[in-house]
Amino acid sequence: MKPAVTYELLHECKQTGARRGVVHTPHGDIQTPVFMPVGTQATVKSMTPEELKQEVQAQIILSNTYHLYLRPGEKIVKEAGGLHKFMNWDRPILTDCGGFQVFSLKDLRTITEEGVEFRSHLDGSKHFFSPEKVMQIEEDLGADIIMAFDECVEYPSTHEYTKQSMERTTRWAKRCKQAHTTENQALFGIIQGGFYEDLRKKSAEDLIELDLPGYAIGGISVGEPKEEFLKMLYYTAPLMPKDKPRYLMGVGTPDYLIESAIAGIDMCDCVLPTRIARNGTALTWNGKIVVRNATYERDWTPLDPNCDCYTCKNYTRAYIRHLIKANEILGVRLLSIHNLKFLTKLMERVRIEIEGDNLLNFKNEFYKQYGYTK
RNA sequence: GUGGAUGUGGCGUAGCUGGUUAACGCGCCAGUUUGUGGCACUGGAGACCGUGGGUUCGAAUCCCAUCUUCCACC
Numbered sequence: 001m002k003p004a005v006t007y008e009l010l011h012e013c014k015q016t017g018a019r020r021g022v023v024h025t026p027h028g029d030i031q032t033p034v035f036m037p038v039g040t041q042a043t044v045k046s047m048t049p050e051e052l053k054q055e056v057q058a059q060i061i062l063s064n065t066y067h068l069y070l071r072p073g074e075k076i077v078k079e080a081g082g083l084h085k086f087m088n089w090d091r092p093i094l095t096d097c098g099g100f101q102v103f104s105l106k107d108l109r110t111i112t113e114e115g116v117e118f119r120s121h122l123d124g125s126k127h128f129f130s131p132e133k134v135m136q137i138e139e140d141l142g143a144d145i146i147m148a149f150d151e152c153v154e155y156p157s158t159h160e161y162t163k164q165s166m167e168r169t170t171r172w173a174k175r176c177k178q179a180h181t182t183e184n185q186a187l188f189g190i191i192q193g194g195f196y197e198d199l200r201k202k203s204a205e206d207l208i209e210l211d212l213p214g215y216a217i218g219g220i221s222v223g224e225p226k227e228e229f230l231k232m233l234y235y236t237a238p239l240m241p242k243d244k245p246r247y248l249m250g251v252g253t254p255d256y257l258i259e260s261a262i263a264g265i266d267m268c269d270c271v272l273p274t275r276i277a278r279n280g281t282a283l284t285w286n287g288k289i290v291v292r293n294a295t296y297e298r299d300w301t302p303l304d305p306n307c308d309c310y311t312c313k314n315y316t317r318a319y320i321r322h323l324i325k326a327n328e329i330l331g332v333r334l335l336s337i338h339n340l341k342f343l344t345k346l347m348e349r350v351r352i353e354i355e356g357d358n359l360l361n362f363k364n365e366f367y368k369q370y371g372y373t374k
Numbered sequence: 375g376u377g378g379a380u381g382u383g384g385c386g387u388a389g390c391u392g393g394u395u396a397a398c399g400c401g402c403c404a405g406u407u408u409g410u411g412g413c414a415c416u417g418g419a420g421a422c423c424g425u426g427g428g429u430u431c432g433a434a435u436c437c438c439a440u441c442u443u444c445c446a447c448c
Contacts, residue, residue, distance in 0.1 A: 040410050062409075100409045108411090121411040152409075190409085221408050229408095249409035256408070271410045278413050279406085294403065327413065 003213035005145055005186035007245045007266070014357040016262040018350075023245045023266065025092040025144040026184045027084065030059045032245070032266040033350055035257060035343040036094065037274065040064040042077070042087045045274050046333045047340070049089040055310050056340040060091060060144075062269045065137050066098030070120050070127075074140035082142030094269070095143040096249075097134050099150045099190075099218075111151065113168065131175035139182050145214065148176040150190040155224045162194035170206045177210055188214040188247060195220075195228055197235050204239035215240050216247035217265075221256065230259060237263040254283065254346055255372050258363050261350050273339035278332050280324040283342045287371040289317075291335070296321045309341040310334075 004026055011020040023030040037044045037052065039061045044052055052058040063083060068074060080086035083093050102109055102118050109118035115130030131149045138146035150169040153162050169192045180187045189207040193199030207215060217240075220232045233248070237260075240246045245267060248260050252270020260268055273283065280292030284304035289296075291303060302312035303320065311320070311334040323331025353362040367373075 038410065045410085045413095064410080067410085094409095096409050098409095101411075104411070147409080150409095216409080218409065223408085247409090252408050268408095270408050271412095272408050275410065275412075275414090276407060279415090280413095281407080290405080292404095324413090329413090332413070 001183070003186055004184050005213050005245065007214070007243060009242070011355055013262075013354040013359045015360040016354075017264060018261045018354045018359050019246075019264050019266060020351055020354040021245075021266060023092075025060075025186075027090060027092045027144050028059075030092060030267075031351060033257075033261040033347055033354075034059055034267050035252070035347045036060050036062050036267060036269040037340050037343075038062045038064075038269055038271045039087075040271075041067045041071070042083060044336075044340070045278070046329065046336050047274075049087060051337065052089070052340070053091065055337055057344050058091070058340065060094060060267075061089065062094050062096055063141070063143065064096050064098060064101065065134060065141065065147075066096075066101035066129075068095075068141060069098065069137050070122055074137045078140040078142070084142065092145070093143040094145040095138050095141050095147065097138065097147040097149045097190075098129060099147075100152045100250075102129055103152050103154075111168075113171075115149075116151075131172040132179040135176050135179040135181075135187075139180070139185065143185065145186050145188055146180075147216065148173040148187060148189050148212075150192060150218055152219050152222065153192070153194050155195065155222045155228075157194050159194075159196055159199070162192075162196055163199055166192040166194070166199050166203045170203060173207055173210060173212075177212065186213040188212060188216050188245075190216045190218040190249070191236060191240070192219045193236075195224065195232055197232075200232065200236045201239060204236065208239075208241060212244075214245040214247060216249050218249045221248075221250040226255075229256070233259065233263045233265075237265055240264075252343070254343070254370060255367065257343070257346060258350060258359075258366060261347075261354070262359060262363065273343055274336050277335035277339050280321075280331070280335070282320075282335055283339050285342075285366075285369055291317050291321050292324045293321075303335075303338050304342070307338065307342065307345075309338050311338040311341075 006024045008022045021032045037058050042063050077086050102116050105118050109116050117128050134149040149172050151165045153165050173189045189212045191203045193203040217236050220229055246265050247267040248265045251260055251268040252272035281290050282303045285306045296317040299317040320331055320334055353359045
C-alpha cells in the first residue's frame with residue numbers, strides 16, 4: 001500500500017548537496033525545502049487561513065496535539081470534521097505530538113516507560129500521554145502528517161540520560177507505529193540523541209528500521225550555541241533516508257534555514273516569525289529590525305524596501321511602530337504577514353538556487369547582506 | 375475670608391512615630407525571542423521629594439512662612 005505522504009526528489013544542488021523536491025500529501029503537494037508556519041491552537045496567531053494562502057503563500061502549517069487536546073479537545077475537532085474543516089484550511093497540516101510541550105512543563109510532569117503524566121498549564125488538572133494516546137488524539141485531529149510521541153531532552157544533558165531517553169523514544173515510536181490505524185495520515189519518526197553523535201546514529205538506525213514514511217530531527221535548536229547546532233545538523237541529516245521527507249523541528253532564523261537546506265533538510269517549522277512579530281520585530285533582507293524602537297518614529301519607508309508583501313506595499317515603519325506601541329492588533333497582523341512572507345520568499349529563493357546549483361554562493365551573499373558574520 | 379486637606383521622576387501613587395544609594399505601577403529607552411505554558415521576558419534612563427527659612431549630628435519625613443490645587447463653611 002502506498003503511504004499517505006511520499007517524497008519526490010527533483011534535483012540536488014551540485015554546490016552543496018541540498019535537495020529540491022516535492023512532498024506529496026492527501027491535501028496537495030509541497031515544494032521543498034519549505035518553511036512551515038506554526039499554528040499551535042489551530043490558528044497561526046492573528047492570520048486568517050485565506051491570508052496564509054493568498055498573501056503568505058504558506059504551503060503547509062503546523063498545529064499541536066498538546067494544546068488542542070487540552071482545548072477544545074480532540075473530540076470537538078473530530079466532530080467538526082477534522083482540523084482542515086474546523087479551521088477552514090485545505091492545504092496540508094502537520095501536527096506535532098506534544099512531546100516538546102509536555103517536557104517543557106518540567107515541574108508538572110513525570111516520565112515512565114508507559115508515558116508521561118503531566119498537569120495542564122491551563123488549570124492544573126492531571127493528564128496522561130502515552131504513545132497510544134497521542135496516536136488516538138492525532139488521528140482524531142486528522143492532520144496529513146502526524147509526529148510520533150518523543151522526549152525532547154534539554155541542552156545540556158548527560159550522555160547517560162540522553163541515551164536512556166533516546167532509547168525510550170525509539171520504543172515509543174514502535175508503539176506509535178503499532179497504534180497508528182489511519183491510512184490517510186503519515187506517521188513521522190523523530191530522531192533524538194541530544195548532542196552525541198553515537199546516540200544520533202543509533203537513534204536514526206533504529207527508527208529507519210521501522211520504515212516510517214518520513215523522519216524528523218528533534219532535540220536540536222534548543223538553546224545550544226550555533227556551532228553545536230551545525231555540528232549535529234550536518235552529522236544527523238545524512239543519516240536520514242534519501243527517499244523520504246526530512247524534517248528539522250524548531251528552526252526558523254534565516255541562517256539556520258539556509259544551513260538546514262544545505263544539510264539536506266526538506267522541511268522546517270518555527271514560531272519565530274510570528275512570535276517576534278508580536279514583540280515588534282521584523283525580518284528583512286538587510287537584517288532584523290526592532291520596529292518598536294524610537295528610531296523608526298518618523299520613518300516613512302516600508303519595513304523592507306525589497307519586499308512586495310501586503311504590509312510593505314501599504315504601510316510605513318512609523319505607522320507599524322505606532323500600532324505596536326499602542327498595542328493594536330493590526331500591528332501584530334502586519335508584522336506577522338511580513339515575517340511569514342519573508343520566510344516564504346527566502347525558501348522560494350533557496351529552491352531556485354538549488355536548481356541553479358548555486359546555493360553556497362547565495363548563502364554567502366545573503367549572510368553578507370543580512371549582517372551575519374559566519 | 376475662615377477652616378481642612380494636598381503638593382514626591384512624564385503620569386498616578388507609596389514612603390511621612392526623622393537615620394545608609396527615595397519605592398511601586400504605567401509610560402519612556404534598549405535587548406532577547408528557534409517542534410509557542412509568551413501581546414512575554416530581561417535590563418536601563420529618569421526625582422535638587424512645591425518654594426523659602428528654621429530645629430537637629432542628620433529632614434521627603436518635625437516647625438514657621440509662602441504659593442498651588444481641591445474640599446467644606448460663612
